[in-house]
Amino acid sequence: MSDPGKTNTGMSDAAVPSRRAKYAAMIAAAAASGLAVLASTQTWYTLRLVAGTARTSAVTVQGSSAAPALTALALAGLALAGALSISGRIARIVLGILGILIGASMLISSFSALADPVQAGSGAVTNATGIAGHDSVARLVTHVDTSAWPWVAVAAGVVAVLAALAVLVTGHTWPGPSRRYQAVRFESADDAAEAASHPTEAKGGAAIAGDEASAARDSAIDRWDELTRGDDPTD
Numbered sequence: 285m286s287d288p289g290k291t292n293t294g295m296s297d298a299a300v301p302s303r304r305a306k307y308a309a310m311i312a313a314a315a316a317s318g319l320a321v322l323a324s325t326q327t328w329y330t331l332r333l334v335a336g337t338a339r340t341s342a343v344t345v346q347g348s349s350a351a352p353a354l355t356a357l358a359l360a361g362l363a364l365a366g367a368l369s370i371s372g373r374i375a376r377i378v379l380g381i382l383g384i385l386i387g388a389s390m391l392i393s394s395f396s397a398l399a400d401p402v403q404a405g406s407g408a409v410t411n412a413t414g415i416a417g418h419d420s421v422a423r424l425v426t427h428v429d430t431s432a433w434p435w436v437a438v439a440a441g442v443v444a445v446l447a448a449l450a451v452l453v454t455g456h457t458w459p460g461p462s463r464r465y466q467a468v469r470f471e472s473a474d475d476a477a478e479a480a481s482h483p484t485e486a487k488g489g490a491a492i493a494g495d496e497a498s499a500a501r502d503s504a505i506d507r508w509d510e511l512t513r514g515d516d517p518t519d
Contacts, residue, residue, distance in 0.1 A: 302457040305450065310368050312447035313383060317361030320390055320440040323433045324348045324355045329401045331409060332427035343412045345405035347433055350397040354390060354437060361386050361444055368451065376455035383448025390441030394434055401428045 324347040331343045348355055364383055371379055397404040405428075406421045415421060 302454065303459055305454040306368075306458040309447050309450040309454065310365050312443055312450070313361060313368065314365035316387070316390075316440045316443035316447060317358045317365060319443070320354055320358035320361065320437055323437040323440060324351065324358065326431070326433040326436075328397065328431055328434050329405050330429040330431075331402070331405050331425045332429070333409070333413070333424050334426055340412060343405065343408045345401075345408045347397075347437065349407055350401075350404035350434070351393040351437065353393045357386050357390050357393065358440070361390075373456055373458075376451055376458065380448050380451035380455060383451060384445055387441050387444030387446075387448055390444055391438060394437040394441060398430075398434050398438075401430060 326347055327344045328347045328350045329345040331345065333341055333343060335341060361383070364379055364386065368376065368379055402422050402425050403418055405425075406416075406418060409421045409424060410416045413424060415424060
């Protein structure tokens with residue numbers, strides 16, 4: 285016979301890697317999304333303008349302006365990371381695919397801003413000068429200073445894609461959601477089916493159980509009354 289203690293230990297040891305993979309993927313997805321949110325709030329570009337065209341010679345461009353979709357994508361990634369904690373096996377596949385799409389969209393949004401900083405900052409330049417249009421704005425910009433934050437957003441997109449791939453690869457081995465997210469079942473399906481097929485027997489059994497409980501209650505009351513009168517009920 286096998287030792288139950290060893291069996292339980294073996295099962296728990298086998299569950300450790302899958303649990304670690306689950307937490308690692310969730311943390312990576314949440315970290316990537318949080319990093320993208322942070323990047324969207326920082327200055328990506330400083331556009332130097334032709335002298336005399338505006339009250340200021342330089343216009344700063346925030347990440348939320350350079351890549352408008354980045355914030356929404358990052359918030360969606362955070363929601364996805366939270367959903368992974370209570371998802372089942374099939375849901376993990378769906379969430380993994382969505383995670384890849386979100387991460388890829390982060391990359392596209394970030395690279396688009398990096399590919400054309402003037403276009404990414406055209407809205408800020410228009411607000412500062414009143415001049416609109418890509419060609420007109422481009423003639424105003426003499427130099428572009430790029431910070432590291434666009435590349436941070438790119439890194440966040442890469443991590444988001446990798447985390448989603450990890451969900452697809454390892455998700456089938458993850459432990460299930462906590463019992464508090466599962467429906468409570470008070471009887472098995474077989475018991476319910478048997479009771480439904482024999483309603484008379486079920487009612488009869490319930491009646492017998494009720495009679496036995498009532499008799500036990502009456503017996504306890506009688507013993508209490510005997511003790512109250514000073515009689516010994518054990519005689």
